[in-house]
Amino acid sequence: MKPIIIVLLALSLQGCFLTKVVTVPMRVGGAVISVVPVVGNVADAAIDTTADVIDLVPL
Template sequence: MKFIKLLIILLAVMTLNGCVLTKLITVPMRIGGAVISIIPVAGNTAHDAIDKAADQVDDINI
């Protein structure tokens, strides 16, 4: 019974590993970029840079 529980936990961790960990990092980045985008003149440039960085973090294979 312990082996089955361990196997299920291991499979869940392997499945959720990359997706969940990168989303924990990139969601606050994207929210910050959206807030920054309301600043006149430099807001959209900063938002685009943050969004590009968040896309690259999403592509990392963790």
């Protein structure tokens, strides 16, 4: 039973899932930063662009 669980866990922790684990907190942080006057929207756009590039990483 334990090897089956390990294989299923390994299958679920690849590709798109791993990039989402990284980019979702970045996008949430960017949304919070966008509230800051003047520089907030610029910082949010930079973070969002970076998250988009990370999503394209072929894992």
